[in-house]
Structures are given as structure tokens and as C-alpha cells.
Amino acid sequence: MALVDGEPLIRWNWVADHLQDFVDLTGEHLFLSLAPVVLGLLISIPLGVASIRWSWLYPPVFAGANLLYAIPSLALFMLMLDLTGLNSRWTAIVPLTGYTLAVLVPNVVDGLRQVPASVRQAATAMGFGTWRRLIQVELPIAVPVIMAGLRVATVSSISLVSVAVLVGQGGLGQLFTDGAQREFPTPIIAGIVLTIILAFAADLALVTAQRLLTPWARSRKGTA
Amino acid sequence: MRTHRWVRSFAVSLYFILALDHITASTGAGEEVGRLITFDGVTKRYADGTVAVDDLDLEIPTGRITVLVGPSGCGKTTTLRMINRMVDPTDGVVAIDGTDVRSKNPPELRRGIGYVIQQAGLFPHRTILNNIATVPYLLGWDKKKARARARELMDSVGLDPAMASRYPYQLSGGQQQRVGVARALAADPPIMLMDEPFSAVDPIVRKSLQDEFLRLQAELQKTIVFVTHDIDEAIKLGHKIAVFQVGGKLAQYSTPDELLAGPKDGFVADFLGGERGLKRLRFFRELDAEEAAARSGDAGGPGPDGGPGADEKAGEGDTTGGSDDSPVGGR
Numbered sequence A: 001m002a003l004v005d006g007e008p009l010i011r012w013n014w015v016a017d018h019l020q021d022f023v024d025l026t027g028e029h030l031f032l033s034l035a036p037v038v039l040g041l042l043i044s045i046p047l048g049v050a051s052i053r054w055s056w057l058y059p060p061v062f063a064g065a066n067l068l069y070a071i072p073s074l075a076l077f078m079l080m081l082d083l084t085g086l087n088s089r090w091t092a093i094v095p096l097t098g099y100t101l102a103v104l105v106p107n108v109v110d111g112l113r114q115v116p117a118s119v120r121q122a123a124t125a126m127g128f129g130t131w132r133r134l135i136q137v138e139l140p141i142a143v144p145v146i147m148a149g150l151r152v153a154t155v156s157s158i159s160l161v162s163v164a165v166l167v168g169q170g171g172l173g174q175l176f177t178d179g180a181q182r183e184f185p186t187p188i189i190a191g192i193v194l195t196i197i198l199a200f201a202a203d204l205a206l207v208t209a210q211r212l213l214t215p216w217a218r219s220r221k222g223t224a
Numbered sequence B: 001m002r003t004h005r006w007v008r009s010f011a012v013s014l015y016f017i018l019a020l021d022h023i024t025a026s027t028g029a030g031e032e033v034g035r036l037i038t039f040d041g042v043t044k045r046y047a048d049g050t051v052a053v054d055d056l057d058l059e060i061p062t063g064r065i066t067v068l069v070g071p072s073g074c075g076k077t078t079t080l081r082m083i084n085r086m087v088d089p090t091d092g093v094v095a096i097d098g099t100d101v102r103s104k105n106p107p108e109l110r111r112g113i114g115y116v117i118q119q120a121g122l123f124p125h126r127t128i129l130n131n132i133a134t135v136p137y138l139l140g141w142d143k144k145k146a147r148a149r150a151r152e153l154m155d156s157v158g159l160d161p162a163m164a165s166r167y168p169y170q171l172s173g174g175q176q177q178r179v180g181v182a183r184a185l186a187a188d189p190p191i192m193l194m195d196e197p198f199s200a201v202d203p204i205v206r207k208s209l210q211d212e213f214l215r216l217q218a219e220l221q222k223t224i225v226f227v228t229h230d231i232d233e234a235i236k237l238g239h240k241i242a243v244f245q246v247g248g249k250l251a252q253y254s255t256p257d258e259l260l261a262g263p264k265d266g267f268v269a270d271f272l273g274g275e276r277g278l279k280r281l282r283f284f285r286e287l288d289a290e291e292a293a294a295r296s297g298d299a300g301g302p303g304p305d306g307g308p309g310a311d312e313k314a315g316e317g318d319t320t321g322g323s324d325d326s327p328v329g330g331r
């Protein structure tokens, strides 16, 4: 993309005229990037739990999630087109969900694995059943590690959504194609800035949520 | 949005899982669990072939402290865990008041048996108060009652009430052990299993934990099975001591007095002190007498007549019995 001579990097009046578009696109972008994270979490928790219970399951699950990650995103979006079509948000959401698994499944597994054996045994000895122990003891203790994965998954999902613009979705990504087609840099710059702000805000929200959810995790030393 | 429905059905199934757990919980009352624990020809062979406990016959008396002692790997923890079914025997029967423990559903059985684990094993994500109230919550007690009970126990084990809202990482090792003991006592179980509860703290803290534990037990008179690899601790705390040797064989089962006076074989003699011989033996006897005097009320309530537990130890009680340097002497 070559800049037209004399075209400023940012045209502020264009920005001012399109504020409502920015809001809409940002909302759309947020939905398209967070829905996969939520779905990914709902899938990776049972997958992670199963991988702990039946340890033979973990290598194939881990490899599968990693391989998914290796597929170029554009190719995956294109493949989805055949299944879901140009007008469906699922075209973006399904592949992005797949990508979050590569981060979230290992984090759920690691989080559960680092529950100290003495804590797990104490829970058993107190009379927790298997499910109750999982939900009330093991998963809560795994939260900091799962949250760390959630942060990575969220930020990378926010950045990846833009690619889906090529299959008709993509939120703020539309600003990039718009700018590129018209050789007009302002929307591109605006898109980049908004994406960064969005990623930063989402990360901040997650950190805050974690602080509130796990006041006990300020320091892990001395729990032994 | 379809995801909305998924979330709902997930939440609903979660609710049912918890509710089911809860229903089974409230039918399992801790009170009806008996007190006399018997091992009858019990063997535990792990999947890899290790024989952890070998043909064990043992009768653990009601209302007393019975100590399982022996070198690392001799099967103490395995023996302890066969009582609350964290381990099931390969052979033989473990019974509480004549009822095979295997006739009970494990979570229910366990809610009626206190367990103190080495390293305390506190729940890092729960406050001290909620850690202590764990079993009452599991038993479906009213929240207020469970918390009141937990506060009462903090007092019994000597924890500052200000610690109620702290998290485990904010406590010292010794304080964590106290929380572990309080947590095991919360639902007032008649039986307590304690697996090296004081081993992770320094000797001074350990001594005070032992002393307070004895004072508490004098009031509560639980049936306690106490595991340690420290013979000093065994002699200080035990009314009866079971000495195990590697391979899970019971080498000797007797009162501390009998043990010191007549170790059955070379292994027990070695374990009691080996080369340090008589000198060490005398030390034990002094300690024993002192503790016997201090604990004169521990089995039969207050009064010098004591109970059978005191009698076992009183034989050694000479003039040192009156010494006042024991912090628990006043009891």
C-alpha cells in the first residue's frame, strides 16, 4: 500500500465523523474475540480434567490442540466458510475457539497438577466426593494458572479476529481493509490503536478479576 | 444465542452434582461411627507388589492415644489410611466397633473421622475459619452454626481470633498445624487419625503443640491413632505404642513402660535408642514420669485416681512426678 502524496497519517475530522462506527466495530470485535475464549474455557476444563484423570489422554489432547494452532488462521477461516458461510459469526468464532484450546488446555492441566498432594489428600480425608473436591478445591486452586492462560488466549484472540475480516467477519479488521482498499491510512491507524486499547483493557479486566477472585494467591509461599 | 442455553444446562447439571453429593452427606451422621478400631489379619499389597502392611492384628483402644511408630516406609500411613478407606486392604478386615469399614460409603465414613495430614494440607483458597468449618459444611450444618463452632475451636487450639479471616499462607508453620488439628476436630468426630501432625515444625514449637494436644485430649478423650517416626514423640504421647518394621510387620505393641522395660527383639531395642542404651532409656523414663504426673487426669477425668490410662504410666511415677516445670502440670 503506497501512501498518496500529501495524505496525512491521521485525518482527525474523519475520525470524528466515524466515532459511532468505532463503537460498533469495537463491540463486534469484542464479541468475536471473547466468545471463543469463553467457549474455549468451557471445552478445556472438561478436557483438562479428563486428561488428569486418564493420563494417557493428555498426550493426544495436547498434540491435537497444538496442531490446531499450527494451521494458518486464514486457511482455517476459509475452511469454515464452506460450513458456516459468509454471514455467520461462527465462521470466525469456531476457528478462534480452536486456537484458544492450545493455550487453555495445558493451563487447566498444569493448574490442576500443581494442587499440592497434601491438599488433595486432605480434601479426600475430610470426606469430599470426587466431584465436589474438583469443584470446590482443585479448580479454585487452579484458578491463578488458568487465569494466566485466559489472559494469553484473550489477547491473542483479540489480535487474531482481524484476520477474519477476509471471510466477512473481523470487527475492527474492517478498518484495515477499508484503509487498504482506499489507500487511506487513517482507518488503519485507528484500527491498530483501538485493537491495542481493547487488548490492554481486556487484560486489565482479567487481572482485576483475578485479584478479586483469588485474594489468597497474593503470595503462595508458606502454604506448605 | 445458543451458548446461553449451554451455560444454563451446565449450571443445572453442576447444581445436581452438588445437590446429590449433599444429600448423601446429610444422611451420613458422624455420631454413629463407633470408637473401637480393630485390624484383623490385615495385609496391604500395592499394585506394584510392595507389601506395605503384612498380616496385621491390632486392637486400638477407645478414648486413648495409640501411636504407630517405625522407620520410613514401614507402612504407618498405609495402616492409618485403611481406617478411613483412603486405602483398602488386600486381605483381612478393618472394623470400627465390629463393623467392617468397607460396608460404609467412603465420603460418609470420612466425615465422621478426623484426619490431620502431615504438612497440614490446608486449603490455600479458604480462610482459616472456613478451613476449620470444612467438615461441618460438608455435613450440611447451618452456616452460622458451622462458623460458631470453628471460632470455638480456634480458641481450643490456641489460635488468635484475629486470624479467622486470614489465609493459610499468612500463618506460621506451627499455626497451620493448629488449624489442621482444629479442622479435624470440627465435627467432633469420636476418632482422630493424625499422620505426623507435628513433624514439620521446629522442636520448640513441636513441644508446645504436643503439650497442648495432650491437654486437649485430656478433655476430649477421642480415640486417636497417631503416626510418627519419632520414638520420643511416641513415648511422650502414646498410651499404647505399635512399633512397625520395614515390610509392614508389627514388631511390638505395648504400653510405653513395657516397651522400654522389655523390647521384644533387637529391632525394637535398636529403634528405642540402640547404642545410647541405658542413658537414653533413663531419659525416657524421666520424661515418662513427668508426663504421667502432668496427665494424671487424661483418661478418667480430673483427680489423682486417674483412669486406666494414667495407671499404665503411674508405675514409673516417682518423686520427679511432682515437678512443676511442665507447662501442663496445672491441669
Ligand SMILES: Nc1ncnc2c1ncn2[C@@H]1O[C@H](COP(=O)(O)OP(=O)(O)OP(=O)(O)O)[C@@H](O)[C@H]1O
Pocket: B046, B047, B048, B050, B051, B052, B070, B071, B072, B073, B074, B075, B076, B077, B078, B079, B229
Ligand atoms: N500408592 C502406593 N503404591 C505403591 N507403593 C506404595 C504406595 N504407597 C505407599 N507405598 C509403599 O508402601 C510402603 C509403606 O508406605 P507408607 O507410606 O505406609 O509408609 P510410612 O511408614 O508412612 O513411611 P513414612 O514414615 O516415610 O511416611 C513403602 O514402601 C511405600 O513405598
Ligand SMILES: [Mg+2]
Pocket: B076, B077, B078, B195
Ligand atoms: Mg507416612
